[in-house]
Amino acid sequence: MGKMLLFYSLIVIYNRNYKMRIMEETSIIQKCQSGKLNEFGLLYDKYIRKIYDFIYYRTHHKETAEDLTSICFTKALTKINNYNSEKGSFSSWLYRIARNTVIDHYRTKKEASNIEDAWDLSDNTDIERDADTKNKLAEVQKYLQKLNKEQREIIIMRIWDGLSYKEISDITKKSEASLKMLFSRTITRLRQDMPINTFILLLTLKL
Amino acid sequence: MDNQINKILNDLYAIDPKLKSHEQELIKIINKLLISRPDTKFDASFAKNLRADLIAQAGVVKNSAPLSFRRRGAGGEVRSIFKLMFTKNYAYALGGLVIIVLLVASVFVFNSREGVIKLAFDSMEISQLENNAFGLLSSTQELNEGLPRETGAEIARSQAGGGGIGSAGLGGGGALAPSTLNDLSATTKEMSIMPVPEAINYNYIYKGEEFSVASNKMAVYKQLKNQAARQDLAKYISQVKTGLVDLNKFNNTSISNLNITEDQEFGYNIYLDLINNHISVNMNWEKWPQPEAKCTGETREELQKCYNEIRLKITDIPEDDAIIKIANSFIKEYGINMENYGPGRINDYWRQNYERTENKEMAYVPDTIPVVYPLLIDGQIAHDQSGNAYGLSVNVNIRYKKAAGLYNLRAQSFTSSNYDVVTDSQAIVSYAESGGLHKQWTNPNATKTVDIELGTPTLGLIMHYQYNQSKAENYELFVPAYIFPILNESVEGYFYQQSIVVPLVKELFAQGDDHIGIPRPEPMPMDDVKILEESEPGKEATVDSAETNE
Numbered sequence: 001m002g003k004m005l006l007f008y009s010l011i012v013i014y015n016r017n018y019k020m021r022i023m024e025e026t027s028i029i030q031k032c033q034s035g036k037l038n039e040f041g042l043l044y045d046k047y048i049r050k051i052y053d054f055i056y057y058r059t060h061h062k063e064t065a066e067d068l069t070s071i072c073f074t075k076a077l078t079k080i081n082n083y084n085s086e087k088g089s090f091s092s093w094l095y096r097i098a099r100n101t102v103i104d105h106y107r108t109k110k111e112a113s114n115i116e117d118a119w120d121l122s123d124n125t126d127i128e129r130d131a132d133t134k135n136k137l138a139e140v141q142k143y144l145q146k147l148n149k150e151q152r153e154i155i156i157m158r159i160w161d162g163l164s165y166k167e168i169s170d171i172t173k174k175s176e177a178s179l180k181m182l183f184s185r186t187i188t189r190l191r192q193d194m195p196i197n198t199f200i201l202l203l204t205l206k207l
Numbered sequence: 208m209d210n211q212i213n214k215i216l217n218d219l220y221a222i223d224p225k226l227k228s229h230e231q232e233l234i235k236i237i238n239k240l241l242i243s244r245p246d247t248k249f250d251a252s253f254a255k256n257l258r259a260d261l262i263a264q265a266g267v268v269k270n271s272a273p274l275s276f277r278r279r280g281a282g283g284e285v286r287s288i289f290k291l292m293f294t295k296n297y298a299y300a301l302g303g304l305v306i307i308v309l310l311v312a313s314v315f316v317f318n319s320r321e322g323v324i325k326l327a328f329d330s331m332e333i334s335q336l337e338n339n340a341f342g343l344l345s346s347t348q349e350l351n352e353g354l355p356r357e358t359g360a361e362i363a364r365s366q367a368g369g370g371g372i373g374s375a376g377l378g379g380g381g382a383l384a385p386s387t388l389n390d391l392s393a394t395t396k397e398m399s400i401m402p403v404p405e406a407i408n409y410n411y412i413y414k415g416e417e418f419s420v421a422s423n424k425m426a427v428y429k430q431l432k433n434q435a436a437r438q439d440l441a442k443y444i445s446q447v448k449t450g451l452v453d454l455n456k457f458n459n460t461s462i463s464n465l466n467i468t469e470d471q472e473f474g475y476n477i478y479l480d481l482i483n484n485h486i487s488v489n490m491n492w493e494k495w496p497q498p499e500a501k502c503t504g505e506t507r508e509e510l511q512k513c514y515n516e517i518r519l520k521i522t523d524i525p526e527d528d529a530i531i532k533i534a535n536s537f538i539k540e541y542g543i544n545m546e547n548y549g550p551g552r553i554n555d556y557w558r559q560n561y562e563r564t565e566n567k568e569m570a571y572v573p574d575t576i577p578v579v580y581p582l583l584i585d586g587q588i589a590h591d592q593s594g595n596a597y598g599l600s601v602n603v604n605i606r607y608k609k610a611a612g613l614y615n616l617r618a619q620s621f622t623s624s625n626y627d628v629v630t631d632s633q634a635i636v637s638y639a640e641s642g643g644l645h646k647q648w649t650n651p652n653a654t655k656t657v658d659i660e661l662g663t664p665t666l667g668l669i670m671h672y673q674y675n676q677s678k679a680e681n682y683e684l685f686v687p688a689y690i691f692p693i694l695n696e697s698v699e700g701y702f703y704q705q706s707i708v709v710p711l712v713k714e715l716f717a718q719g720d721d722h723i724g725i726p727r728p729e730p731m732p733m734d735d736v737k738i739l740e741e742s743e744p745g746k747e748a749t750v751d752s753a754e755t756n757e
Binding site: 038045048053057065066078132 | 265
């Protein structure tokens with residue numbers, strides 16, 4: 001009985017803290033939208049690492065990731081009045097900006113007009129990638145390159161970025177059910193294509 | 208079991224339940240592979256600097272779609288005494304410092320067991336006070352009243368971080384707007400290292416986006432002084448037996464500053480200003496080579512030839528990255544805490560003068576070049592009153608490829624107080640178009656007017672001295688200001704500024720009008736140079752007017 005009460009109390013406390021965090025974020029966003037943009041620093045502090053990593057996993061290059069992260073947050077700052085909480089969470093809105101920023105970056109390069117992220121790059125491209133990352137990802141890249149863009153994206157978002165189906169749904173504008181199905185089918189394909197060690201490597205690169 | 212591993216396993220089992228029979232093997236593999244995950248190379252200083260840039264932008268609410276405009280090109284005990292002093296263990300650092308001072312001062316007798324003083328002094332603390340807690344910010348104006356005009360202008364210029372002719376090194380900017388230059392005839396070629404500047408007026412035109420001010424109140428920051436710490440240290444020092452005088456007999460003492468000398472080749476003198484909590488490091492002149500000392504010629508020509516031979520040439524100046532690397536290495540070697548400083552940037556005002564000099568053989572090429580690391584207060588970038596980055600400066604000696612000095616390393620404890628700010632964007636633009644905080648003097652004899660384009664401002668802090676007349680004390684404040692970038696790639700004439708500053712606190716904004724008409728320092732015309740020749744024994748010195756323009 002005592003354990004149940006303790007468990008229940010922990011659940012209540014967790015929920016209260018979670019709601020408080022959400023309310024704080026909502027309050028900060030509202031302040032930003034009312035013109036108090038100096039509050040934006042708090043949002044930045046919360047998301048800078050996540051967004052930077054998100055972009056790095058798609059560019060494999062530190063300087064490029066930093067440049068695109070700067071662009072992403074500048075866009076978020078200047079466009080924050082466009083954010084509508086009824087259409088999704090702030091984090092999903094921010095990830096969507098980051099995703100589009102990466103796509104725009106590669107599409108504006110003449111030599112990479114048909115690619116959307118570093119995973120589409122061939123080995124002989126002139127586009128810079130960090131050597132150690134390139135080497136480390138070489139094994140899994142040959143399998144991920146066999147996937148289509150949607151399949152690769154769901155794998156990276158779900159496993160490396162650690163995003164929930166709800167968040168991925170908000171970012172990609174696809175239903176959660178279809179995303180779960182897509183993820184399951186993609187995992188099954190990878191399981192068939194790659195050796196178990198490589199498969200585990202893929203799963204552990206970020207987690 | 209680790210949650211990460213558990214999550215991975217559950218993902219695997221969800222797909223292939225048979226894998227559960229190999230769980231121990233899988234755990235070993237996963238543990239091994241977790242160590243080899245790719246590093247995203249997240250750079251905390253990048254995040255800090257981006258935050259500062261965003262905060263600067265956040266202070267300006269842009270009301271329209273962006274216009275295209277050109278952007279100017281965009282860190283043990285003795286080992287880390289600076290780090291200790293400016294991080295959480297200031298007390299222990301000072302304790303350690305006392306030990307060092309007493310060791311090098313052989314006249315003192317010291318018992319190191321008594322060498323730890325507990326001083327309450329933490330780093331980067333910003334205490335919020337009530338609104339307008341610092342009183343009138345423009346009290347320097349009160350000081351100026353009743354003083355000769357020149358003195359007031361000098362004070363104003365000193366806040367601008369230099370300016371005028373003296374700005375070639377660390378300069379604060381401004382342009383030379385000579386009033387008598389039209390009357391200048393010619394100077395001798397030998398003296399004309401730089402060409403005589405044409406009298407030019409400058410017309411500022413705002414070309415940025417429409418904007419509104421984000422808030423009607425903004426924080427002003429004031430650096431804390433730690434009198435108690437200085438008194439505690441004085442009590443300790445007073446226990447030292449000098450053999451000459453009993454320091455303990457002096458009452459209500461406090462330590463104002465300390466000097467440390469490094470007695471080795473390329474050694475340094477370290478100065479600790481305990482009143483303002485600043486540290487500076489200078490080269491120990493006795494321990495650095497002095498190439499000029501080799502010039503022992505007896506005639507002026509011999510000396511001049513020797514000096515010319517040892518002078519640096521433009522080809523001796525390394526790339527900016529190489530200079531910054533030397534400064535960064537110094538900072539790293541001495542464990543200086545750079546948590547609240549932005550990335551280093553070269554101050555190269557001297558280069559503008561070099562480019563303008565006709566006779567490159569005679570052009571000034573500096574022996575030392577400063578690398579400035581802007582101070583970040585509450586995430587905001589600090590500037591001097593000319594809009595230049597204000598913060599830690601490391602002087603790099605070009606001849607020996609070593610850091611020759613460090614200035615303005617400071618403890619970062621502030622109080623802050625909100626003040627009313629100007630919210631009328633049109634008034635702010637008008638202020639900027641009139642020349643900003645330190646306006647240019649309009650030369651009635653100017654031969655031409657040059658347009659200078661201003662871009663969308665960013666929010667920053669500018670350093671501002673507040674003088675307390677009754678206490679005769681000076682305080683450093685950092686007040687909010689808009690920094691308007693100058694978009695012109697180059698500006699004709701002797702124009703050094705890179706930005707125009709508009710203070711936002713209402714009181715300072717209104718005071719700005721009082722600065723109109725105060726001319727920048729003017730160059731001294733060299734049209735009547737008198738050369739005092741060495742007199743022969745028994746004869747009086749004579750004035751040779753042969754090289755004058757008469």
